[in-house]
Amino acid sequence: MFHKILIANRGEIAVRIIRACRELGIRTVAVFSEADRGALHAQIADEAVCIGPAATKDSYLNVKAILAVCELTGANAVHPGFGFLSENSAFARHCERCGVTFIGPSGDAMDRMGDKANAKQTMKEAGVPVVPGSDGAVESLERAQAIAAEIGYPVMIKASAGGGGRGIRMVREPEELEPSMTAARQEALSFFGNDEVYIEKFIENPRHVEIQILADGYGNVVHLGERDCSMQRRNQKVLEESPCPVMTPELREKMGEAAVKAARACDYKNAGTIEFLLAKDGSFYFMEMNTRIQVEHPITELVTGIDLVRQQILIAAGEKLSFSQEDIRLNGHAIECRINAESPELNFRPSPGRINALHMPGGPGVRIDSAVYQGCEISPYYDSMVAKLIVYAPNRAEAISKMKWALGEFLVEGVDTNIDFQLSLLRDPQFEQAAYDIGYLGRNEKLWKKR
Numbered sequence: 001m002f003h004k005i006l007i008a009n010r011g012e013i014a015v016r017i018i019r020a021c022r023e024l025g026i027r028t029v030a031v032f033s034e035a036d037r038g039a040l041h042a043q044i045a046d047e048a049v050c051i052g053p054a055a056t057k058d059s060y061l062n063v064k065a066i067l068a069v070c071e072l073t074g075a076n077a078v079h080p081g082f083g084f085l086s087e088n089s090a091f092a093r094h095c096e097r098c099g100v101t102f103i104g105p106s107g108d109a110m111d112r113m114g115d116k117a118n119a120k121q122t123m124k125e126a127g128v129p130v131v132p133g134s135d136g137a138v139e140s141l142e143r144a145q146a147i148a149a150e151i152g153y154p155v156m157i158k159a160s161a162g163g164g165g166r167g168i169r170m171v172r173e174p175e176e177l178e179p180s181m182t183a184a185r186q187e188a189l190s191f192f193g194n195d196e197v198y199i200e201k202f203i204e205n206p207r208h209v210e211i212q213i214l215a216d217g218y219g220n221v222v223h224l225g226e227r228d229c230s231m232q233r234r235n236q237k238v239l240e241e242s243p244c245p246v247m248t249p250e251l252r253e254k255m256g257e258a259a260v261k262a263a264r265a266c267d268y269k270n271a272g273t274i275e276f277l278l279a280k281d282g283s284f285y286f287m288e289m290n291t292r293i294q295v296e297h298p299i300t301e302l303v304t305g306i307d308l309v310r311q312q313i314l315i316a317a318g319e320k321l322s323f324s325q326e327d328i329r330l331n332g333h334a335i336e337c338r339i340n341a342e343s344p345e346l347n348f349r350p351s352p353g354r355i356n357a358l359h360m361p362g363g364p365g366v367r368i369d370s371a372v373y374q375g376c377e378i379s380p381y382y383d384s385m386v387a388k389l390i391v392y393a394p395n396r397a398e399a400i401s402k403m404k405w406a407l408g409e410f411l412v413e414g415v416d417t418n419i420d421f422q423l424s425l426l427r428d429p430q431f432e433q434a435a436y437d438i439g440y441l442g443r444n445e446k447l448w449k450k451r
């Protein structure tokens with residue numbers, strides 16, 4: 001087992017990983033930027049080292065500095081969390097070359113799945129259903145026009161290197177194709193340093209249903225059921241629940257099998273997520289694979305009783321999975337609300353600043369993954385997600401009720417948050433009836449804006 005793990009991340013996920021290490025008796029090294037001197041992850045780790053200025057490229061994306069800290073502190077493994085370097089295959093290879101275990105899949109597996117256009121090809125060849133569209137990246141406007149005409153409008157233009165809902169454009173008509181492609185390319189270049197895009201059919205009002213998998217280094221692959229992440233704003237997840245309220249045992253088995261097949265096709269090791277679009281008629285399509293732990297992993301932990309971050313560490317340390325598919329049982333219902341420091345009234349503009357007063361809810365079945373404390377500073381440099389409120393109850397109705405009480409009790413002063421916005425979603429009769437899809441929030445923006 002590792003004796004010391006460096007956490008190459010910040011915020012709530014860094015705190016989450018430090019806690020998992022502690023339970024395993026592993027020492028931890030936090031890295032932090034100059035803007036994060038007072039950050040919780042830097043305070044609770046056994047050691048903490050400043051790796052550079054606030055800008056992410058100088059700190060949390062600074063590979064040289066991070067590897068130097070491994071050397072300096074004797075950390076023999078790195079956990080990348082999500083975002084930042086988590087899906088950077090060059091970083092994974094650098095770690096291995098320096099004798100530091102990267103807690104995640106191999107660089108090769110990442111490359112096969114990291115480029116979304118390539119990943120679709122791999123999946124198609126493996127027999128996993130994919131959304132109809134271009135075979136790989138699209139170079140020219142002419143080619144894009146031809147493909148769009150063939151599959152029919154509306155279409156989606158997506159960045160091959162995309163993530164976090166960025167670099168995506170929906171195109172309704174042929175005239176919009178050129179400007180949308182330019183815009184998607186530009187956004188992709190600025191966010192991901194790569195302007196490659198691909199095209200696929202726009203699926204009308206599907207649900208976003210993703211399957212969590214775990215794979216060890218001995219060919220064992222299991223799936224841990226699904227998460228419904230259809231509650232999205234501008235392709236970014238807002239609230240997630242598990243199980244998916246419209247799931248059937250038969251469909252779960254089919255999607256689970258497809259996910260396991262997908263993981264095997266890229267020789268995957270560690271925790272991963274296969275995202276699917278579930279159409280109204282019950283057909284589903286592979287969308288992308290996230291080769292890392294995900295923001296919404298806690299809801300799967302609650303319904304399966306399996307600690308995913310702990311499993312990531314055990315797998316990376318060379319252990320075999322201690323359970324098989326038959327051992328995995330889904331119990332109860334879990335919901336996660338992403339709590340962001342942002343102003344819903346100001347078009348969800350980030351709201352950095354100091355938290356003057358803070359009260360977080362608690363009680364049975366209430367979990368908070370967060371890195372905020374009273375008096376802490378929310379930095380404008382990083383993601384605005386500052387906490388995740390997760391509830392667990394025997395069934396969906398009780399989970400919704402619990403989440404309403406928990407949100408109502410949550411108090412944050414000093415910065416704006418989306419807590420009231422989340423509460424209005426929870427109170428929505430259509431949400432209560434589980435009658436929502438990925439377009440729901442977009443179509444109903446006016447509804448909750450008035451509240």
Ligand code: ADP
Pocket residue numbers: 082083084087161162163164165192236237290293294295296383
């Ligand atoms: P999840 O499905 O885990 O919610 P997201 O796609 O929302 O994943 O991304 C998780 C976090 O990582 C978000 O904070 C997002 O901004 C960030 N992120 C995702 N992809 C990338 C990327 N390629 N580069 C940098 N940050 C990313």
Ligand code: ADP
Pocket residue numbers: 131156158162163164165166168200201202203204208232235236275277287288438
């Ligand atoms: P990211 O890498 O940014 O997470 P995804 O490919 O997972 O990008 O897409 C993000 C979201 O965009 C999905 O969760 C879904 O809501 C929507 N989306 C993606 N592809 C399609 C499609 N072909 N048709 C309709 N909606 C889509």
Ligand code: MG
Pocket residue numbers: 164165275288
């Ligand atoms: Mg996605």
